[in-house]
Amino acid sequence: MINIGIFNEHRLSLEGTCRLLLENKEFNVLFTCDERAGLREKMKPGPVHVLLLTMHEISINSVNIIVQLCIENPKTRILVMSLTDSEEIILKTIKAGAKGFLGPESSYRDLVEAIYTIRSGHDYFSKSITQLLLNRYIKNLKEDDNSTENDLSSLSARQVEILKFWGNGFSNQEIAEKLFISIRTVESHKNHIMQKLNLKNTVDLVKFGIKNNIIEI
Amino acid sequence: MINIGIFNEHRLSLEGTCRLLLENKEFNVLFTCDERAGLREKMKPGPVHVLLLTMHEISINSVNIIVQLCIENPKTRILVMSLTDSEEIILKTIKAGAKGFLGPESSYRDLVEAIYTIRSGHDYFSKSITQLLLNRYIKNLKEDDNSTENDLSSLSARQVEILKFWGNGFSNQEIAEKLFISIRTVESHKNHIMQKLNLKNTVDLVKFGIKNNIIEI
DNA sequence: CTCTCCCTACGTGAAACACGTAATTCCTTT
DNA sequence: AAAGGAATTACGTGTTTCACGTAGGGAGAG
Known part of the structure; x- marks a missing residue:
């Protein structure tokens, strides 16, 4: 049984996600939350295994929230879902402590897989995010190499x-x-x-x- | 039509791979090669779009071969297939210029996808390789961040x-x-x-x- | 054999470093 | 309001490093 908290500022989406997750008998939705102000409070009572954070627009402020949540709830693993395609932002959420990131193309199937994956202690990144990170990494690698061994x-x-x-x-x-x-x-x-x-x-x-x-x- | 060269030191595997690839009408196997010594020679005649390099054991020497092939055939994209799970080696082949890497779990379907992908100018890494690279990258990211802003x-x-x-x-x-x-x-x-x-x-x-x-x- | 590069070493004046001292200002704590 | 602390400014003094030139011996290339 996996305890899940869901945050989404769009109430409709929030309810939809909640319904979907409840279809899986192993998922236990502890709470849902649709405003930032109340989130920290809702995290307090029980052991939240996975927190699903839907961020329609990720800003530096969002990143700070993630940092804070990580500090206050070290055992909770945060899964971010967003439509953003800004490398900058995605990298920052990962640095901030998010354990997974679902891009715009992710399906329900991916969401379930992501929850299982991060619950078991691994990181999960959806295909588009993986591609993004990898491209950047490869680029770094090659740049490193070009500046190496030449001189x-x-x-x-x-x-x-x-x-x-x-x-x-x-x-x-x-x-x-x-x-x-x-x-x-x-x-x-x-x-x-x-x-x-x-x-x-x-x-x-x-x-x-x-x-x-x-x-x- | 994609022109393909196949290198594999195990003749049986080589032939098998060749047969498989020939099932796809868009693949044109230009040559097969089962010994390192002859490879550079076989590359000379035609425009090889994709070179499938099967390396049962990748060593520094193999990496050097890749570097050389890349220099001599700038238009050829190299796809490496190997059972190794050494991060070190995999990173080096990528740095050396390989455009794709298929890990031990890859299927025929993956191979075909990989060939199309790297032919079209993108990089391709199989799931296990992706995982490996990503883990390392994420680790780097987080380490970077830990040492930052603290002091x-x-x-x-x-x-x-x-x-x-x-x-x-x-x-x-x-x-x-x-x-x-x-x-x-x-x-x-x-x-x-x-x-x-x-x-x-x-x-x-x-x-x-x-x-x-x-x-x- | 000559030419070049490498390793070795010194001379000299300028710049940077290590460590201590200290006055003024600003901010926090009491 | 007074005390304490950190930040910015600055100097003294002795040591270390830098910049630039010079130079001899050895190894390898042409």
Whole structure:
């Protein structure tokens, strides 16, 4: 038996969703709610396993509500349903703590599957949302890669070694001791690196190291 | 009509796949290949729209092959099929340029869909792969968020301002001039920031700025 | 054999850092 | 109203790092 709370500012939709969910014997609709003001109050009494939040328009304010609900009800898993197609917003709701997101194309079947999925501890994203997230991720991945290994290959192994140490907490003095060379040599290496990469300051050097995965962030 | 090349080191699987694909009148199997050595040669003659690469075991070497194929045949879209479940490897094949990835659970129906999908210019990932990528992405998202805004909020607006300038290419001298304050004051601000955040060196300060989105990488 | 790149190292002046001190202002708490 | 605290401003002093030039020895390429 899964305890469900339903929020939807359109009363008709709210009742419709409620009816649909009640058709499934394993679903127990604890409450329905059609205004934001009362939602936090309605969450208090019982253990709500899944909260179905229908957000016709998601704004930053909505995101804050999700954050707050998550804090106040750590055991409740939030499933967001919305027609929005703004990546920005969707990402924010996920960051805020939503465990699932149903896009506009989702059917009743999807809703049921989503409820089971997030109840069992996994995340659920409908097809369009998945596509959206994935596209973005893939794009990130490839961008990461393009900026990687291009310039790094122009550095010698020694230069990379010095940069690694320096970028991960060691002072020039410490590097010199570790590698049994003069501190002046360490400085020279860094100078050569900066010249080779045409960097103007050490801040850019750190950025370079991070982009190329030799400095841990 | 879609021109397809098939690579599979198991000859039986290769033939089976070929037969299956030939059932679809729109698929034109240009060649089959069962050894790595000959693959690049077989790609040369015609325009291969989709290359189906079955990799029973994907290694770094396999990834390099993909990279090379992509360079030599920029118009060919590569669809990888593999039983591996190593995130590392899957990510690398995607970075290397593969346009699709079919996991172990994929059916013939999925294969056909995948071929149409990547032929039309989109990426295709089977359910298990999608799940894998998404989990990782969501995890990244949340991690990003956890490390954000937590510590940054402890800094004053002025401190953030100085950090922003410094992290984006300005020297202390330049910042001082821009803000009409002494260079010593700029130094003071940075000192206070480092103390407040308990950072040991400027490298860490850069990392902090990047994590908190006030320094562009 | 020459040329280039890499690793090593130093000199010097400028810039940045570490750490302490301190005055003024503004805000909160008592 | 008074006290406390944080923020912004600033300086002193000693250390470290940076920027730029110079330079010798070694390894590899042409």
